[in-house]
Amino acid sequence: MSDAELVPMPMPSLGADMESGTLVKWLRAPGDRVERGDPIAEVETDKGILVIEVFTSGTFERVVVSPGEKVAVGTVLAYVRPRAEVDHAPAAPPASAPAPVPVPAPVSTPPTTLTPVTPPSATLTPGLRPTPALATALPPAPAPRASATFVRASGLARRLAGEKGIDLRAVRGSGPEGAVLATDLANVARAPEPPAPSEAATPDARTKPQSTMRRVIGAAMARSKREVPHFYLGHSVDVGAALAWLAAENEKLPPASRYAPAVLFVWAVARALRKVPELNARWDGDAAPPLPDVHVGCAVALRGGGLVAPAIHHTDRKALPELMAAFRDLVERAKRGGLRTSEMADGTLTVTSLGDRGVEWLLPIIFAPQVAIVGVGRITERPWVRDGTVVARPIVELTLAADHRVIDGHRAASFLGTVGELLQDPALSLVASKEAP
Amino acid sequence: MTAYSRDDLRAAYLAELARIAPEADLSSLDPAADVREELDIDSMDVLHLVTALHARLGVDVPERDYVRVTTLDGAVAYLATRLGAT
Known part of the structure; x- marks a missing residue:
C-alpha cells in the first residue's frame, strides 16, 4: 500500500x-x-x-x-x-x-x-x-x-467590503453561522483612507477596477465569441396550451409545489436533446461527441451582479413535478449559496431567459465548451393566425445559438422545432407528468 | 385561525422579503412601489415569497393574485382581507 x-x-x-x-x-x-x-x-x-x-x-x-x-x-x-x-x-x-x-x-x-x-x-x-x-x-x-x-461572509458583502475598505474581521455577522451580510456593513466605519x-x-x-467575476465572465465570453463559430436560429411558439395547462395544474397545487413557466422550457429542451443529441456535447478541442447524459444548465442571475449556470442532472429523465422541484431548489441555492461542484461543472447545454426583464428575444453566447445555448424571451400576447383567423395568443421567441463546427443549420432547426412542438403538444398534460424512459 | 393585525402582516411580509433580498434596506422601501422593480425580484422570487407567506400565515395566494402582493401596501391589504385582520 x-x-x-x-x-x-x-x-x-x-x-x-x-x-x-x-x-x-x-x-x-x-x-x-x-x-x-x-x-x-x-x-x-x-x-x-x-x-x-x-x-x-x-x-x-x-x-x-x-x-x-x-x-x-x-x-x-x-x-x-x-x-x-x-x-x-x-x-x-x-x-x-x-x-x-x-x-x-x-x-x-x-x-x-x-x-x-x-x-x-x-x-x-x-x-x-x-x-x-x-x-x-x-x-x-x-x-x-x-x-x-x-471570515464567513456573503459574496456581496465581501465585494462591498472591498469597495468600501471595510475589514470584515471587525464586522459582526447576522447571517447563517455568523456570516457577514451586506446589511451588516451599513453602519461600519471605513478603514482609514x-x-x-x-x-x-x-x-x-x-x-x-472590475470585480473578479465581471472580468473573468468577460474573458470567457470574449473567447467563446472569438473562437466558437456561432450561428443563430429563432422560432416563435404559441404557448397558450402549455400555459393553460400550467394554470390549471397550479390551481390545484399549494404554492410550494406550483410550476413556473420557465421549467416547461427546460423540460422541452431536455427532451428535444434526445432527438438531436449532437447538441448535448462539449467541444474537446477537436470534436464534440454526443454525451450520454442530459444535464441542462439554467442561467441564474445573482443578486449584486454576475450569473451562474448550474445544471439539473438527468434533466430528460425527470417528470415535470420532479423537474420543478429540482429547478426551484437549484435557483434557490444559486442565489443563496450551497451549489454543488457537479452542478456547476456538468452542464451539457444551457437555457437562459430574460423574459422577466421584458426582453422579447435574445442572442446568447455559448457557454464553452458546451456547443449550444437556448434563449427564452418574454411571453407576450400577439396577433397570431390560427385556423385562418387572427387571434391574440401568448407567444414566446426561442433562440438557439449553436457551434457550427459541431452542427449545421438543418439539424439545429430540427432541434428548435422539436422544442416548439413539445411546447404545443396537445398531449402535453400526459407526457409532462410522466417520467421519460 | 390566528388573529393578525395589519402591523403583524406588514412585519411578516417585510421579514420574508428580507430573506429574498438580504442586502436591501427595507426601512426605506416605498410601500406603494412594486418590489419586483425596487428590489430586482424575479418571478422565482415571487413564487418563493408566496410560498413563504403560505407557510407563515396560512394564506394560499392563487397565481392570479400574485400581482396583488408585489407592493407592501397591496400585500398588507390583500392579506388582511383574506385573514380578516384588524
Whole structure:
C-alpha cells in the first residue's frame, strides 16, 4: 500500500471565472468512509459558498488544506484512499478532526461521466484557461494553519467590503453561522483612507477596477465569441396550451409545489436533446461527441451582479413535478449559496431567459465548451393566425445559438422545432407528468 | 385561525422579503412601489415569497393574485382581507 496510490482531491474550477477558492470547512473528517458524490467540503468563491463533492468512493485519508486557506484552482485539498485499497488497508487511524456535521441529502444523482481522479472542471474549461497540473506525488501534510483570518461572509458583502475598505474581521455577522451580510456593513466605519495618489500616478482616475467575476465572465465570453463559430436560429411558439395547462395544474397545487413557466422550457429542451443529441456535447478541442447524459444548465442571475449556470442532472429523465422541484431548489441555492461542484461543472447545454426583464428575444453566447445555448424571451400576447383567423395568443421567441463546427443549420432547426412542438403538444398534460424512459 | 393585525402582516411580509433580498434596506422601501422593480425580484422570487407567506400565515395566494402582493401596501391589504385582520 503506498501513498502514491491515494487519489488527490484538488480545488475544482467551477467555470472559467474561477481562479481560486477559500476552504470554509470540511464536512467530513479523516477516517470517514465516503461515497462518490458525498458532500465533503464548503468552498467560498465569488459565486458564493459552494459544496464540493468527493469523486472517489473510499476513505477520507488526509487533509492538506485547512479552513480559512485560499488556494489556487488545482491545489490538492485532501486525499482519498479508493475503496479497493481500503479493503486491504489497515484500519484507518482515528479521526483527529472534529466530528462530521450533518449535511443535506444530495439533491441529484452523483455524476457518472467523470473519471474518479478528474475534477469536474477538467471537462468544463479545456482550453479556456490553463489549470494547474494536479500533484502526482504526495507532499508532506502541512501542520494545520490557523483560520483566524477567515471570515464567513456573503459574496456581496465581501465585494462591498472591498469597495468600501471595510475589514470584515471587525464586522459582526447576522447571517447563517455568523456570516457577514451586506446589511451588516451599513453602519461600519471605513478603514482609514490611504493617501490619495496624485493624478500623475493614476493613469485614469475615473477607471474603477472590475470585480473578479465581471472580468473573468468577460474573458470567457470574449473567447467563446472569438473562437466558437456561432450561428443563430429563432422560432416563435404559441404557448397558450402549455400555459393553460400550467394554470390549471397550479390551481390545484399549494404554492410550494406550483410550476413556473420557465421549467416547461427546460423540460422541452431536455427532451428535444434526445432527438438531436449532437447538441448535448462539449467541444474537446477537436470534436464534440454526443454525451450520454442530459444535464441542462439554467442561467441564474445573482443578486449584486454576475450569473451562474448550474445544471439539473438527468434533466430528460425527470417528470415535470420532479423537474420543478429540482429547478426551484437549484435557483434557490444559486442565489443563496450551497451549489454543488457537479452542478456547476456538468452542464451539457444551457437555457437562459430574460423574459422577466421584458426582453422579447435574445442572442446568447455559448457557454464553452458546451456547443449550444437556448434563449427564452418574454411571453407576450400577439396577433397570431390560427385556423385562418387572427387571434391574440401568448407567444414566446426561442433562440438557439449553436457551434457550427459541431452542427449545421438543418439539424439545429430540427432541434428548435422539436422544442416548439413539445411546447404545443396537445398531449402535453400526459407526457409532462410522466417520467421519460 | 390566528388573529393578525395589519402591523403583524406588514412585519411578516417585510421579514420574508428580507430573506429574498438580504442586502436591501427595507426601512426605506416605498410601500406603494412594486418590489419586483425596487428590489430586482424575479418571478422565482415571487413564487418563493408566496410560498413563504403560505407557510407563515396560512394564506394560499392563487397565481392570479400574485400581482396583488408585489407592493407592501397591496400585500398588507390583500392579506388582511383574506385573514380578516384588524
